[in-house]
Amino acid sequence: MIRVEDLRVTFQLPRRTVDAVRGVSFEIEPGECVAIVGESGSGKSVTARSLVGLAGPGARVDAVRLEVDGQDARRFAPRDWRRLRGGFAGLVLQDALVSLDPLRTVGAEISEVLRVHGERSRSARTRQAHRLLEEVHVPEPQRRAGQYPHQLSGGLRQRALIASALAAAPKLLIADEPTTALDATVQAQILRLLAERRAAGQTLLLISHDLAVVAQLADRVLVMKDGRIVESAPTKALLTGAVHTYTRTLVEAAAGRRRATGPAPGPVVVEATALRKVYGDRAVVRDVDVTVRRGEIVGLVGESGSGKTTVAQLLFGLAEPTSGQVRFEGQRFSGVPERARRPLRRRLQFIAQDPLSAFDPRWTVRRIVAEALPRGASPAPFLERVGLGEDVLDRYPRQLSGGQRQRVAIARAIAPRPSLIICDEPVSALDVSVQAQVLDLLAEIREQDGTALLFISHDLGVVRDLADRVLVMHDGRVVEQGPASAVFDRPAHEYTRELLAAVPTLEVPA
Template sequence: MSGPLVEVAGLEVAFGDVRAVRDVSFTIGPGECVALVGESGSGKSVTARTLLGLTGDGADVRAATLRIDGADATGFTERRWRAVRGTKIGYVLQDALVSLDPLRPVGHEIAEALTLHRSLTRAERTARVVELLRAAGVPEPERRARQRPHELSGGLRQRALIASALACDPALLIADEPTTALDVTVQAQILRLLAERRAAGTALLLISHDLAVVAELADRVLVMKDGRVVEEGPVRDVLTAPAHAYTRTLLDAVPSTPKPAPARPPGEVVLAARGLVKDFKDRRAVDDVSFELRAGETLGIVGESGSGKTTTARLVLGLLDPDAGEAAVDGRPWHGLTAKERRELRRHVQVVYQDPLGSFDPRFTVRRVLDEALEVGGAPRRARRDRAVELLERVGLDASVLDRRPLRLSGGQRQRVAIARALAPGPRVLVCDEPVSALDVSVQAQVLDLLAGLQDDLGVAYLFISHHLGVIRRVSDRVLVLKDGRVVEAGDARRVLTEPRADYTRELLAAVPTLPSAEPAH
């Protein structure tokens, strides 16, 4: 076979009035790895789905050229598309954690593609499934094939999905955000697996919002914005010498620079945890965690899923009672307080969640959200409207959002409203639980800048929880590394993230994909 696997020219996809993809052209050659990079809504997933005839009913797809493996696909019937899916092009869906049928063993899921496209005996199929799982790096493939998705970890589920996409040896594998929901060490393993497939001759179309993920794998990269390709070229050139302003914005927004020293020396201790322990049934979620947080500084807590980050947050927020140890805000421990005293203490420690939308009453407008928080802070009714506008301005919004519901705001705006609400009662401490994990990278940078500015102005202390080391590096003065509920390393952020002492911290840091840098590393 010669010539490109996929050849697209002048691709246009529209959903009603919305033009999702505009004049996109690219080719993917055999064994090549091409990356589509962009933020949410940039049209990257729609472009990929077009290659599988999966744009959906409402879509109006036009293209000057759309050739798959040499055949003109512009007039493909559903039947022809089905022959393409799985055999010529394998597709790994976004959301590895929910893309598998929860009621069927994963082996059956993988065997399904074989049943559809290959005539094999039952025994041959079983053998092939085991072989595929083994190739995808799943340990004990015979046993795993008989298990259901909930019995597998996130990384294993993603491996099983990749195995099913590869079942019929497609020449091209499309992976849509293959590592987005995964922990960084697991992400590194999946990227290694994809690199192996590529070395074995499979072409890859990689879709990601994460430039660093792409940097490790791709030969060529296409940067998309609002449905258009704004820049394309070899990955090294694009990432080290971006020609388009938008690519530069994306690159600059990747949080990597360490936090400058705080504007003023940290003040008194505003939040203290001493020997916190919390058990859930048979599992110890938090095991002997201690730290102090001073006014005006940021303590970053980093760890993978299940490391006890969020439970620690809930303990210091007084939403959970520890089984041992104590958490104290402003020198006052939560335990032993009456319900009324607890409520008063809550004003001093506020929280910003990963999912701002879920943290707002769906019936409430922004005005009511802020009004309630101000009421708790003791502001008189008449002063509240002005205070609400003041708060919105503080977080970079204006009064025009007051009467809108959070559902109608963008992700970044929602998180700004959540921050405004948290500031309303005048807290000394803000617990930020993955506050930027659900945001696009450029929005992420804006929110992090906002938080930094607020800290300088207000002297509020942050307990900043994230699984993302780049974000942690950028915001933290000091860092706590959690694993399985225990503190494996703690100390000054620069020291921990550049000269880690614990093996686990080293492992974490090694797993982080990095951007190629134009200048030599310092």
């Protein structure tokens, strides 16, 4: 179905050329499910998009052989590509909130595919759109078809996106990070949906940075790094006997690794009692108690909308609780003017999910870290602690990789020697392999400085690997809490069990 030999893609940028893909060969047979795994920048997305002629603006695609649907695609004119798109191959991208046109209803998006592929009658298109939505298990398809992406939940709109990609019954479905933006339980549902399509004979090409996600589905995995395929093997063989070191890091990262627990917890750093936050007539946080002691890593898990970020804001003094109170290092931290909080602020730091938007883009790394230090102090030692050399000092956030940026964020957070760092999804935007390194770093800082961490995440796998104690939030309440081992090994609450079941795990065959 697809035959690629020595595929090369270069991007001609104003100042330099980037070799995104450097000689990749693979084949996809009908009915197969092939996965390309690699970190961001490895060239996996570009490889996949080259198969439908959408490598991107300014891309030069060369290949010894580029056979798509039995035709030589190297000489394709735009109209030849258009004929294949949608009909031969459907494309599903990461986040349906932006991958579906936000100004059009999902029904209109699906029916557009049908129109492009020759369905003239409007009413027939509408009927088919409803049927397609039903096929991907969207309840009340008639009503949903008339809604806009932002009115649907993350899972529903991802289903709608898949429905639109499937509308013209393509032979090949290309899914590029189809679940990366989703909560664990929703991710599990979408993976189940893809598995269902696969069982029905759909040929699939999956792209992901997370081996655990694709391992359940794929027959074969291609591991990409720096524009090359470093290893290619049937999934089972890859998990048990990876040859390449990079593949082994990926397998290890996906399997997860429990980090050492820290020293015995010290005195209470932050204590919140009976926190309640109401926005309008909606209680977002209801009767939440949180205590974090010195040297402790407390995981706060829950899906989006569970109220975990609001709890973080309340603890951090960014929002006032409707009732209940927060004490930080024994002093009142809620219900007092900001003036009273300010002297304590240095002892309480924050790491955000996306440091790119948390940093001033016009500041160099030097200035970003130095801001957290007394005047004249050098930021270099803190960068060294997070494993960055002096060469990054004069760079701007944009010029760093995601992992480097998060290291800078950590350097800035530890610079004032805080007693507590609140980390809100600190690794969710990172590749799995980079995630592991950042988690190692956080564990090390706790170990050496005795800094307490409140670690907020929707990713249970990450929390399991790092936290001593876990609080599980659902609908604004803490439904379960306890030592990490107890919660993860013997979940008491129904919701926790559901969450755990949804975590994609690598079951490495013995």
